[in-house]
Amino acid sequence: MADQRIEPILAESARPTAVAVPAPVAVSVPGFRRPRRLGQLLERQDVLAVVLLAPTLTILTLFIAYPFVLGIWLAVSDKVVGRPGAFIGLENFRVNLNDTIFLRAFQNTFVYTFIATALKLALGMAAALLLNHHFRFKRIVRASMLLPWIVPTVLSTLAWQWMFDATFSVFNWMLMNAGLISKRILWLGDGTLAMGCLIAVNVWRGMPFFAITLLAGLQTVNPDLHEAAEIDGANAWQRYWRVTLPLIKPIMLVVVLFSMIATFADFQLIYVLTRGGPYSSTHVFGTYAYEIAMRAAKLGQGASISLSLFPFLLAVIVFQLWYIRRSD
């Protein structure tokens, strides 16, 4: 199997031998010879790792180490705007557990995230498969598929707000004119229906990104593998399941987990469309935390709401990292 993959790409390489001995490299830049020691140093995995990670760690340390720690500290403090806060342990979390709006937001966040992510994955995968062909307007179609992702969320969500508007909804207009409904549907006026609308807009906005990333993943799958499998008698579905899917799994996992974490924290979309209404039935962690922190000026409480899923998400990240780093 390994031979089959490598052969077409490095046609002239020798078969890999048992031991790879790094040789000192002579650089052919006139007047400069890279010191042997530096070259050898950079061959060591641990040294190279530090060098490669240095830019990232610098930026993150300078800009986010302190804010990150402070963000966590806020959640265990009673800080309000303008006053220094004091450590109060898990008191904020205790208050949250007694808060009906928080519990509703908890439920909503999970429902919203899981359903939206599942839909984005399924539709994104389907889109990637479709776009992975040659067809006449391929370029335009691929570019235009990205539009929902590119439009600033605040602006596209406003457009959706108008499209769902109780008085002006274009969907109502279409359905009524097609004779399918006689009374207008109040899209954002009912708790469950509003959640559905929010999920729909999130999927609309986020699916293109899944599509393009998965498309890139599909592109890295060697078509020769497909041909080989086809020759072996596999049909399209089996080819997809047995050949494609395992190869793009790492990327899929990355995209799904990232998207999930981002969707858990989603704020802008829901804030513009419903602000948590009607009757607080569409609040998620992001919007509820924002209202408490910004409008009631209770930064500690707001932080605790924002970070309610922190331990759970941390576990997810650790698992994900371990999975990706498993030796291939």
Place this chain on the structure above:
Amino acid sequence: MAVRYGSPLKRAITFHVPLVLMVGVTLFPFYWMVITSVRPDRELYNVQMNPFFTFHPTFKHFQDLFELTMFARWAWNTIFIATVSTGISLFCGLLAGYALARLEFRWAAPLGTLIFVTYLVPPTLLFIPLGDVVKTFGIGDTPWAVILTYPTFLIPFCTWLLMGYFKTIPREIEDCARIDGASRIQAMIRITFPLAVPGILSAGIFAFTLSWNEFLYALVFLSSPQQKTIPIGVFTELVRGDVFYWGPLMAGALLGSIPVALVYSFFVEHYVTALTGAVKG
């Protein structure tokens, strides 16, 4: 990959129909936005009127966008900020992703976790202490305030994504190159990175778009009208209390996205060529 299969009918059902549906649903709101941006205000408020067509298209809203607001300036700001943030994040992400995906070293797991863990504190919380950092560095109300804070959420994902791509590239290829005498770094740059071009491009698109789109940090760290980005500027000036200026709003939304999509279309095609080139070898 040009795989043609099946009869024309089968092709239609399994390919053309789903494609058209998908494109339709994706672009439908844009169609509405286009109509709204050329529709005279009076028609917008008419409930009976067909929302899909107008007989009196006007370019006044686009005109208003440029004349009544500093849209051109905001567009420039946004492009500049997004480009530089993306550059920084890709650079860091490439190197870090490679290190975490390929190299064995003692602190791999904890460092890796550390980079991503910052992701778990959402921007709606982080912006407050970040404001302090911005003030300390004296970059408030300059593009650098956002250019240097955006990578805080762009780098982790770029790293993560590129790690995923690096994993799909067989290690043996680099090993071969190193046997032939290349150093680790050379193998990384000459072999692995080119093979990961699709991943690099999609990470770049992701980073650019997130920077383009970002609202909260730009709202808090950029205060002068000349420094604003498109989302902030358009939203702020055209949503006044309970009166929304729909025409210019949608014009701003369109102008703030279609040019970017056109640019992307070049990149999206590019990595197909890149791969075909590599395969032909």
Place this chain on the structure above:
Amino acid sequence: MAMHEGQGRINRRAFLRVASAATGAAVTGGIPAIVGAQKAPSFPKGTKLSVLEWVSFVPASDVEFKRLAAEFGKLAGVDVTVDQINMNDLNPRITSAIETKAGPDIIMMISNWPHLYADGLADVDDVAEEIAKRDGAYYEHNRMVSVVGNRWKAVPLCSVPSTWAYREDWFKEAGAGKWPDTWDELRKVGIELKKKNRPMGQAFGHSLGDPNNWAYSVTWGFGGAEVDPSGKVAINSKETLEAVKFTVAFWKDCLDEGGLAWDDSSNNRAYLAGTISATINGASIYFVAKRQFPEIVKVTSHGHMPKGPGGRFYNIGGQGRAVMKYSKNQQVAKEFLRWFMDRPQYEKWMAANDGYVVGPTPYWEKHALWERDPKLIPFKEASKFGRWPGYPGAPSRKASEALVKYILVDMYAQAIKGMKPEDAVKWAEAELKKAYA
């Protein structure tokens, strides 16, 4: 100071003399003392003053404010910048400014924000009290939201009342020659109107303006309240129950059913599209109609919030301007506020608002613009009945929390959606108890 030779310097001296004379005796040191000594004011060259406020719905008033700010800048030799953003986006900016102790020198305060941000605001007693001495005592709602613990934390600027905008022609057809005076009368007319497919419209969604105007006005109007004057939760009362029952009935009989999803802008759109006959709103519907829908503006008028068994009430918070405690330019900031609130300047700004705002003191009820357009009179008179969130308690942080959680609005919304009124009130009581804990 050298840069303002000749003409400029004379103008500034004259300005300072006028300013000091107008401010009367309550000024401590500062400008009058300097003027008395015939020296130039002591603002160092290069002093900057930055002001943050909302984008007004009336674009002309934003332009006028910027103009006045520039004029002050020239007179005082100060570089003034004005930043205007959406009302909703002010909170994160204010939070960041107070926490990082850097940002604008003057920030607009909406409703009871002075109470929320009190620790970050400087005392402005001198300026506020001067103005009251000159123009008359502030309206109660302006005063209550601006005074925190006996100190003035903001200089009251104005208020933006919401009244009922309604279609005179349709009301006449439904049998109401003039605007109904009580809630019951309004309901009777509403029944007729909805029969003709011309319902009234009211938002019950999650936005801070229109939904709260109903929730608070109706609750108070029926004699209910969130808390009693001492701050103890008192929502679970016969009066509140009546208010909820009335709202549910009003919803069924008179209101457009899209209201549960409405935000502050939805009723504007619906009214201008002719799908509703009346709604509570600021003057924005009227003004957009004046510009774009002349046939609607002809038949539109404004009516007072109806009276209930408990009285007639408006939920008006009032706006103010605060000087930030971290500001290094507090003296300049106060001078600016003093100058701006002075009659010649404020008069111009109020005229640019064209009736959208009401002054903070009864003095401005005499402004000529109210006579120009009698349809705007209810806005002017609304101040007399103005109250604040948390009334009859203080507009404290706890009132803010109740507001932010939309407790009152959700109480009504859930009852409309089908919850038994008793349960809705009990739910509100439990939530309020947590907020006021």
